Amino acid sequence: MSSVARRRRVFAGAILLTLAPLTAQSASDANQAVEEFHHICLAEGPSFLRMSQDAYGRNWELLAEVAFEELAPIADPDSVRVWLTTKVDGGLPPGTIIGFTTASIDGKPVHTCTLALPDIDPDAFQKAFFTRTDAEKISEERSPAQSNRLYILFVSGRQQFVRLVLPVAKSPGKPLVVASSIMAPGSAEQNGSKR
Template structure:
């Protein structure tokens, strides 16, 4: 009898724990926050982090960049348990509306995009300032304060729910 009681008590404690409810969406949000939002995009810091952690450089990952007028691009396929499986990370130095900016992007796979966006709003003070549909993708632009900096956040995902659940989450800050 005491074994059964202990087992039920442990099971109830586990279900009440936030760890029991952590899933791929929470892990994806944590990865985006730690890599891009907490300190804002930082080209050199991210390149150093990638080298330290042994991430595999991307040959071409320009599609990860949220800004077209790039001056410099570095991208990596994440290896190890640092971030969710298959994650790609990219940083750029670019020009946007005549200003120098830095960007940091994560491409995350097997993430429910609607749930990602819902939890993103729950965790931040983001305000939606735009939306664009282009072909099979929808891009949403938000503004928020994170890492003591005003940041633009650009979320890009498939427009149709039946396509693969992948999302590109990017942060953009003035350089």
């Protein structure tokens, strides 16, 4: 099978997983999802090398960049790498999209790490996020379908920004909780790392 055909098959699989019926999830699922977000995106900051190692070790499927266009926390990223979980993986439900990007904000480079989590209760996720971190909200935009909030927080002595996109109302299909960390590159390496 060619790499193009494989990417199309994986992307089609991602779409089908996203359209599957919504099932109820418990608060413990939200807690586990927050722990995964903390481990993958926050504890050591966004890291392409570490995320690639996780993808290999945890059997995440590589997706085409187009699968991440609507989820990227910063528009028009310079580079993108995207993966998909096809089964339950620790605290990640099947159909989770994991993305790493490099981008620029006001001419300054940043790295981002995103988890788009299906089947996670948005209120429970937000509550667990606040219990786990010292995040302070600095902005919010609302639409009929979702709220988009930006937070600042410190993890292991490093300043990071977190963007949470939460569905506002129950909608057909499988609404996603989208959590992204945004950080200047090099910060993780300069300050060491802790989980």
